[in-house]
Amino acid sequence: MKNLVLFLLFPLWGFSQTSYTDLELLLDQKDYVKAQQLAIPLVAKNPSDLKAIELLGDAYGYQEKWDEAMIEYEKLVDLNPKEANYHYKYGGALGMKALSVNKVSAVMYLSDLKEAFQTAASLDKNHIEARWALVELYMQLPGIVGGSKSTSLKYAEELEQLSKVDGYLAKGYIYEYDDEPELAEKYYKKAIEVGGSLNCYTKLTDFYEKQNQPENAISNIEKAQEKLQRNALHYQIGKVSAEYNVQLAKGETCLKNYIKNYSPEDGVPVAWANYRLAQIYKYKGNKKEALKYIDLAIGELPGIKVFQEERKAIINNQ
Template sequence: MVRFICIFLFSSISFSQSNMERARSFMDIKEYEQAEEEMLKYLEAQPNDSKALELLGDAYSYQKEWDKAIEQYEILVEKVPDKANYHYKYGGALAMKAQSGSKLEALGLIGAMKRSFLNAVALDPAHIDAHWALVDLYVTLPGIVGGSFSKALKYADSLEKISEVDGYLAKGYIYEYDEEPKLAEKYYKLAIRVGGSVTCYDKLTGFYEAQNQPIEAISTLEKGQQKHQRNAMHYQIGKVCADYNIQLDKGEKCLKAYLANYAVTDGVPKEWAYYRLAQIYKHRKNKEKALEYIDKALAIRADFKQALKEKLLISKI
């Protein structure tokens, strides 16, 4: 009997472990529903496994099932109160629920969100994501419910000590939100000088587009493309050219380069590049070529709303 029990327990543990491995595999390939199923099976046998509870919470988060994710992360915070990342994930799920719900519901979540992120930073002063969460929270909240640019800058200063480039990006974000464009531009440029990642170039480009400065946006993208050789930047250059009806030859060349070198990992589907080429030919009053490219976009996705609208505009040339 003892031997039978030992064999049974060993089999149960092995079975559970295989559930965990399958769940991780499903997470890797973004099959989150299947990962959820495997984790629920695993937790039937191992209900106190913190890593499994976290993985289940992550699976719910990727599916945007915020209430279920909050429940899992809350269990983790109560079980392991000294782990910063659990507090961060709990606060993050609360924040996402606040964004997707009503304003009244969001107001009721602010206190718990703030406590979670502050706890994460207190437990791990080098937690970059928690610092960013606090920056974002204090920037976007109205002053009447706790928003504060000075507090946001305080956490950006702390972030700068941990990661100089993140600190500069955070300050650029704060000053852009506070409508201080010169300071925002200064810090985004510092981030490029210090870090120079694709993200840094994207942030400065987005800033220039928001400021209606397309020439500066294109110049920034060209420098980023020269440094990183990212095909996605070809699309971004073409997009700005098409949106603002400027440097159309350059835009056409970049969009065709994007299509010639396209890979799924580039992020923007091919139909969008065809759509932008159609815009460029519309600007040139070349109705035939514009229709050719808009039809290529619609051949890939017949319900492409922007392309359908653009085709109507092209037909009126």
């Protein structure tokens, strides 16, 4: 009898395992529609299968189908209310839904949104993502509906206890959002000192750009390049140079190095480097070279509107 039960269960178990693997592979390959199609009947046959429900929720989430994702993640919370990550994912779907509607409609999601993230944080004392969500939530909410800088800082302190880098980045974010640039810069620099990752350098670079400090932005990217040796950083220097009309010779050299050493892992297509070179040559008054590079950009990505606009500006000497 025991062997018969095992024989009957084994094919079902094997099917579920294979389905999970197939689903995860499809999500990794960004084939979200097919993942959804595979997950729906699996959940229908196994309505208490937490893994299947989660993968279906993920498939919906990647497609920005927030209503459907919310339904699946809420099932997870109901089935296993002690799992922090289920509350976190449910809160994330609620948050994205709130962002997709008008401000009046968004208010109806706030209570559940807060509760979901707070529950995730309380269930898992090491849940970094939930605390990051709470940092951003309490900073972005108006005070009239519960926004609070002090609460945001409280979660930033909790982050700092878990990860100094995340804590410093969170504080940098809070002070930047609250228009306290000196403190924001201080904490972004502290994050670089402790972590030194590309993300840390990028946060400070983005901050300098928002503060209209392109020279500082370029200097920071150069420090990142010296330490990390990433070809993508050549493009970033060229981008800042072209956007702000500063250090044009350096920008030109960096963009040409980027193109020379380009690989798909660098992220930004070569067409954008050619576009930035066209901008630089326009500023230099070299119309011939500017047209050469903007035509290269358009040839590679003809559907980009800003490339067409830049070509018109070069022709009209604007």
